[in-house]
Amino acid sequence: MKSYVGMMLCPLCEEPVGVALDRSLKETLPEKFVDPTAVCDTCREKYLDTGTMIVCPETGQIVTVADEAFERTFTIPIPESKVCFADPDVMAIFPEPEVA
Numbered sequence: 001m002k003s004y005v006g007m008m009l010c011p012l013c014e015e016p017v018g019v020a021l022d023r024s025l026k027e028t029l030p031e032k033f034v035d036p037t038a039v040c041d042t043c044r045e046k047y048l049d050t051g052t053m054i055v056c057p058e059t060g061q062i063v064t065v066a067d068e069a070f071e072r073t074f075t076i077p078i079p080e081s082k083v084c085f086a087d088p089d090v091m092a093i094f095p096e097p098e099v100a
């Protein structure tokens, strides 16, 4: 029995951050895929040290927002993981994704 392996990419720089093994999904597991929460160490240090990443699962849009701006913009506290999810309405307040 063959296992399918997918390469997990950092959502910010698209460097591989790990592999995912999958037996149940088989062919549906893409060869390369982005896990929005699997930010590589380099990007975590670069962006998430002083910023928070906001991911829109519907559109795949990702922005990083400085903690200061996050606190100014949102009423929720900065999440511990420095990664949070938003719907397209919320994403619309960001004119351009900082990291495509």
Ligand SMILES: [Zn+2]
Residues within 6 Å of the ligand: 010, 011, 012, 013, 014, 015, 039, 040, 041, 042, 043, 044
């Ligand atoms: Zn990265």
